Amino acid sequence: MKAIIIIFVKMVGVENLSRKEQVIRAASELFKEKGYAATSMRDLAHALGIEAASLYSHIKSKEEILQALCFEMAKRFRRSLEEVESADINFSEKLRRGILGHIRVMAEELTASAVFMNEHRHLSQPYLRDFLLMRINYINRFKKIIESGIAAGEFKKVDTKLAVMTLFSSLNWMPLWYDPSGMINPNQLGNQLADMLIDGLKTK
Amino acid sequence: MKAIIIIFVKMVGVENLSRKEQVIRAASELFKEKGYAATSMRDLAHALGIEAASLYSHIKSKEEILQALCFEMAKRFRRSLEEVESADINFSEKLRRGILGHIRVMAEELTASAVFMNEHRHLSQPYLRDFLLMRINYINRFKKIIESGIAAGEFKKVDTKLAVMTLFSSLNWMPLWYDPSGMINPNQLGNQLADMLIDGLKTK
DNA sequence: CCTACCGATCGGTAGG
DNA sequence: CCTACCGATCGGTAGG
Numbered sequence: 001m002k003a004i005i006i007i008f009v010k011m012v013g014v015e016n017l018s019r020k021e022q023v024i025r026a027a028s029e030l031f032k033e034k035g036y037a038a039t040s041m042r043d044l045a046h047a048l049g050i051e052a053a054s055l056y057s058h059i060k061s062k063e064e065i066l067q068a069l070c071f072e073m074a075k076r077f078r079r080s081l082e083e084v085e086s087a088d089i090n091f092s093e094k095l096r097r098g099i100l101g102h103i104r105v106m107a108e109e110l111t112a113s114a115v116f117m118n119e120h121r122h123l124s125q126p127y128l129r130d131f132l133l134m135r136i137n138y139i140n141r142f143k144k145i146i147e148s149g150i151a152a153g154e155f156k157k158v159d160t161k162l163a164v165m166t167l168f169s170s171l172n173w174m175p176l177w178y179d180p181s182g183m184i185n186p187n188q189l190g191n192q193l194a195d196m197l198i199d200g201l202k203t204k
Numbered sequence: 205m206k207a208i209i210i211i212f213v214k215m216v217g218v219e220n221l222s223r224k225e226q227v228i229r230a231a232s233e234l235f236k237e238k239g240y241a242a243t244s245m246r247d248l249a250h251a252l253g254i255e256a257a258s259l260y261s262h263i264k265s266k267e268e269i270l271q272a273l274c275f276e277m278a279k280r281f282r283r284s285l286e287e288v289e290s291a292d293i294n295f296s297e298k299l300r301r302g303i304l305g306h307i308r309v310m311a312e313e314l315t316a317s318a319v320f321m322n323e324h325r326h327l328s329q330p331y332l333r334d335f336l337l338m339r340i341n342y343i344n345r346f347k348k349i350i351e352s353g354i355a356a357g358e359f360k361k362v363d364t365k366l367a368v369m370t371l372f373s374s375l376n377w378m379p380l381w382y383d384p385s386g387m388i389n390p391n392q393l394g395n396q397l398a399d400m401l402i403d404g405l406k407t408k
Numbered sequence: 409c410c411t412a413c414c415g416a417t418c419g420g421t422a423g424g
Numbered sequence: 425c426c427t428a429c430c431g432a433t434c435g436g437t438a439g440g
Contacts, residue, residue: 037241038326041435053436054409062435092406118322122242146405155405159388162396163405169377170370177369184363192366200404201350201359201367202296245419257420258425266419 020058023048027065028111032175036066036119066119067127073116074134076105081141091149092198098142099197100190102171107178107186114175139164167197224262227252231269232315236379240270240323270323271331277320278338280309285345295353296402302346303401304394306375311382311390318379343368371401 026047030039041062045052059065080101084094106113120131143164149155170193178189230251234243245266249256263269284305288298310317324335347368353359374397382393 035239035241035325037239040433042433051410053411053413053438056436057409121239149405156403158400158405159396162388162393163400165377165381166374166397166400169373169375171373172377173369173373184366189366192363193370196362196367196370196401196404198404198406199360200400200402200406201353201362202402202404244417246417255426257422257427257429260420261425 023055023058024065024068025111028069028115031066031069031119032111032114036115036122063122063124063127066115066123069112070116070120070123070127070131073105073109073112074131074138076109077102077138078134080105081138085141091145091152091154094145095142095149095198096191096194098145099167099171099194100187103174103186103190103193106171106175107180107189110175110178110180117172117175139168142167170197227259227262228269228272229315232273232319235270235273235323236315236318240319240326267326267328267331270319270327273316274320274324274327274331274335277309277313277316278335278342280313281306281342282338284309285342289345295349295356295358298349299346299353299402300395300398302349303371303375303398304391307378307390307394307397310375310379311384311393314379314382314384321376321379343372346371374401 023044027039027044030043030047033039034043040052041055042052045055048055081098084097084101087094087097089097120135121128123131143160146155146158146160146163150157150160174189180186184192227248231243231248234247234251237243238247244256245259246256249259252259285302288301288305291298291301293301324339325332327335347364350359350362350364350367354361354364378393384390388396
């Protein structure tokens with residue numbers, strides 16, 4: 001009897017979680033497509049085949065969905081970079097692996113990545129502030145890799161701000177044009193992007 | 205008497221135009237800051253110190269402002285590229301000048317550029333369709349320069365879609381981080397970006 | 409998860 | 425450029 005209750009409780013738990021997950025995923029698609037502000041809770045409810053009021057059994061507010069999305073993605077990106085930083089490799093290789101990791105995370109959650117990048121500004125305070133601090137920290141860690149590479153003589157003495165912003169621009173736009181069903185996989189894409197940025201377009 | 209009427213008519217014309225310009229510019233700032241959907245006509249009116257209803261003496265609708273902004277910028281970008289295409293220079297130089305032209309246009313209208321890039325999706329049909337066609341055409345002309353450069357042996361055999369999307373990502377994010385009051389001017393910025401993409405980060 | 413509903417705000421119009 | 429106002433829609437709550 002106890003076992004049955006535990007199973008039942010677990011199932012309810014799972015069901016709640018997965019229903020909330022479903023709501024967040026459906027929202028993610030709509031936020032990507034139409035933008036956060038232009039997506040209504042009625043749009044979202046319609047996509048799930050329920051009434052707008054019913055959404056509030058699973059989430060506290062529209063913004064809570066955006067918060068969950070943005071901070072979950074931020075966490076994944078951070079973890080991916082931490083693995084690279086601790087590796088004992090040269091700076092070109094660190095940069096390459098940082099790029100590969102970022103693209104892998106993005107490819108796993110293409111829709112959420114697009115929202116993460118385009119819609120985070122609709123976070124209210126203090127979430128927006130926290131989010132931006134995390135982002136600038138992440139960018140600065142890539143910048144440090146480039147600076148270290150310059151100091152070590154691996155990279156040219158470029159403007160590091162320009163270099164890192166160019167890198168991030170390229171990375172961040174990808175969810176908007178990358179076709180995961182296409183011929184090129186995330187790893188190949190990452191390697192080609194790294195080649196291009198590190199070695200340039202020009203034949204030697 | 206006739207002269208006076210003509211002068212009067214001209215002044216009214218200029219005044220209407222410049223007031224409409226003011227409305228579009230104020231809207232541009234708000235659209236960049238908060239996004240198109242999250243900017244209300246009351247926000248815009250407040251920024252101009254008038255009532256929301258008064259805006260409609262100068263513009264027909266909220267979307268008309270976005271249309272004016274987007275298509276004006278598209279026209280500028282197109283003109284800039286046309287000058288480059290007709291020049292008799294090699295493909296590295298064509299690419300470089302294309303980049304410089306794009307950045308110059310952006311730097312002249314930083315706010316409008318940011319809106320152009322981030323908010324065009326809120327255009328309704330058939331404007332959205334026209335806009336996207338113009339954009340794909342513009343991108344394809346850059347892509348052709350890269351393809352020609354590869355065919356001529358100037359560039360490596362990279363994935364041209366990746367190369368051109370990387371280029372555009374970098375260009376399009378600039379309005380969000382470039383500080384025109386900083387030490388680097390648009391020309392320097394363009395040259396450094398071109399150097400980086402064409403020659404790469406790595407020391408030879 | 410639903411029905412019924414709330415106050416606030418939206419883009420825009422009429423008429424001056 | 426204003427006052428006065430419109431119908432539609434917004435995010436969200438009460439209560440079941």
